Amino acid sequence: MPALPVRDLAALVGETNVLVGEASRPYLTDATEAEGVSGLADAIVRPPTAESAAAVVEWCYTRGIPIVPRGGGTGYAGGCVPQGGGVVLSTELLTRTRSLDPIHWCAQVEAGVTTRRLQTLARENGLYFPVDPGAAEQSHVGGNVATNAGGPHAFKYGVMRAWVTGLEVIFAPGGQVTKLGSSVRKDVAGYDLVSLLAGSEGTLGVITAVDVRMIPAVAARYPVVAFFSSLEAGVEAMDTTLASGTAPSALEYLDGPTTEMARRSFPKALPEGVVLTLIAEADGSPGEATAGRTALLEALSPESTGVYAPTAPGEIEALWRWREGIGIAVDAAYGGKVSEDIAVPLQALAAAIEATLCIGESHGLTACSWGHAGDGNLHSTFVFDRTDARAVKEAKIAAGDLFELAIELGGTISGEHGLGMLKNGWLRNQWSQEAVALQEGIKSLFDPKCLLNPGKKES
Numbered sequence: 001m002p003a004l005p006v007r008d009l010a011a012l013v014g015e016t017n018v019l020v021g022e023a024s025r026p027y028l029t030d031a032t033e034a035e036g037v038s039g040l041a042d043a044i045v046r047p048p049t050a051e052s053a054a055a056v057v058e059w060c061y062t063r064g065i066p067i068v069p070r071g072g073g074t075g076y077a078g079g080c081v082p083q084g085g086g087v088v089l090s091t092e093l094l095t096r097t098r099s100l101d102p103i104h105w106c107a108q109v110e111a112g113v114t115t116r117r118l119q120t121l122a123r124e125n126g127l128y129f130p131v132d133p134g135a136a137e138q139s140h141v142g143g144n145v146a147t148n149a150g151g152p153h154a155f156k157y158g159v160m161r162a163w164v165t166g167l168e169v170i171f172a173p174g175g176q177v178t179k180l181g182s183s184v185r186k187d188v189a190g191y192d193l194v195s196l197l198a199g200s201e202g203t204l205g206v207i208t209a210v211d212v213r214m215i216p217a218v219a220a221r222y223p224v225v226a227f228f229s230s231l232e233a234g235v236e237a238m239d240t241t242l243a244s245g246t247a248p249s250a251l252e253y254l255d256g257p258t259t260e261m262a263r264r265s266f267p268k269a270l271p272e273g274v275v276l277t278l279i280a281e282a283d284g285s286p287g288e289a290t291a292g293r294t295a296l297l298e299a300l301s302p303e304s305t306g307v308y309a310p311t312a313p314g315e316i317e318a319l320w321r322w323r324e325g326i327g328i329a330v331d332a333a334y335g336g337k338v339s340e341d342i343a344v345p346l347q348a349l350a351a352a353i354e355a356t357l358c359i360g361e362s363h364g365l366t367a368c369s370w371g372h373a374g375d376g377n378l379h380s381t382f383v384f385d386r387t388d389a390r391a392v393k394e395a396k397i398a399a400g401d402l403f404e405l406a407i408e409l410g411g412t413i414s415g416e417h418g419l420g421m422l423k424n425g426w427l428r429n430q431w432s433q434e435a436v437a438l439q440e441g442i443k444s445l446f447d448p449k450c451l452l453n454p455g456k457k458e459s
């Protein structure tokens with residue numbers, strides 16, 4: 001491809017908003033950098049408005065130039081990593097809160113607003129926005145929609161899609177800013193295009209603004225952490241919790257090896273010989289949360305070897321900070337990791353936790369898993385010394401075994417992070433031929449030239 005006429009792009013978005021050469025480097029990776037994933041782009045473009053973003057899309061599409069939408073760059077699938085040139089369209093300057101209506105519990109924010117900012121905006125207005133993926137300081141609301149992000153509290157409150165009532169999107173052919181849905185909470189007039197965009201990983205359109213709904217702030221939350229010396233005891237306690245009629249706001253787990261790797265940073269001394277750690281939380285009005293906490297303690301304590309149930313706000317915050325840092329603690333323990341996000345039916349959770357360890361062993365790798373137990377979503381992980389080329393190669397093969405396992409157990413190859421470029425080609429093992437053909441048809445309808453995030457989410 002001939003060199004990109006950067007000056008033309010600068011005319012659309014301003015000279016300082018087009019980056020090339022060394023300045024583009026931070027935009028060529030995402031959270032998979034530790035796995036050695038990086039890309040190449042001709043230019044990074046940072047449109048300051050939705051209209052200028054549309055002009056960039058139109059300019060690129062007409063000239064056959066690939067467009068790679070990028071939010072906060074925290075994705076775990078290489079989704080925003082450009083493959084072989086083109087323009088990275090970063091939403092980082094689209095940070096306006098266009099409206100916020102605390103009385104009617106809704107807001108419209110631009111795509112580049114960080115997840116944390118939206119959570120804070122909600123809190124400052126007596127509301128709650130419950131989508132809480134672990135990299136909330138960096139990830140963008142647009143990226144959260146494009147990956148249909150979850151997090152610990154998705155168990156009770158659902159993933160990003162559940163909180164989006166409307167989108168402003170640039171569709172590539174034509175490059176017009178288009179509105180889908182609105183702040184209206186119910187809308188079945190047409191096909192559900194908002195849902196189609198949720199989780200589309202930048203392959204169908206560029207999201208420039210998002211209408212979200214919220215709920216009144218939750219007054220109290222009480223977590224209960226329980227430790228178990230066998231997987232059976234832990235899973236039984238989890239089933240007892242689910243059958244008890246309490247609806248925990250979160251139900252998370254760490255297996256034994258993960259608990260060991262995160263032991264030092266846990267706010268209290270942990271029992272020895274932990275095979276499973278469960279973190280559940282009760283929330284609601286102070287009365288509801290207190291009753292929920294009692295029910296959780298009753299369900300989780302009997303078979304456990306120890307329980308930690310903080311009630312002081314500082315201690316609760318410290319506990320969730322610890323949970324958010326699990327991935328970092330695992331990284332720090334060995335230096336390198338391949339971490340996946342398979343999800344399985346709840347009945348198969350224990351089997352998947354055990355099988356993760358077996359798959360690691362069969363490849364000569366240390367394995368562990370943690371994740372969103374209530375959603376059957378495992379971050380099955382293989383850890384290694386990053387300089388060990390054999391281990392790096394084996395871990396990638398082992399990841400394939402994990403995908404096969406998930407499919408065999410009736411689950412999915414991705415519960416959270418999407419396919420990006422790392423799981424290309426796997427969907428056809430999970431879906432029927434007919435479903436794959438439909439997905440491919442949808443892609444070509446939205447993007448006939450295949451220029452929107454090419455090489456991603458391929459079936």
Ligand SMILES: Cc1cc2nc3c(=O)[nH]c(=O)nc-3n(C[C@H](O)[C@H](O)[C@H](O)COP(=O)(O)OP(=O)(O)OC[C@H]3O[C@@H](n4cnc5c(N)ncnc54)[C@H](O)[C@@H]3O)c2cc1C
Binds near residue numbers: 068134150203
């Ligand atoms: C420490 C850590 C913890 C995490 N925890 C969780 C978790 O609990 N749950 C979870 O679901 N994920 C988690 N993630 C993954 C990641 O944070 C989420 O996938 C997040 O939603 C990505 O948002 P982003 O803005 O960083 O997107 P990016 O990484 O920039 O992009 C991700 C994908 O979305 C597309 N995209 C981005 N913005 C737009 C846009 N405006 N329009 C169209 N397409 C766009 C990109 O092309 C790419 O395909 C975690 C990541 C880290 C590093």
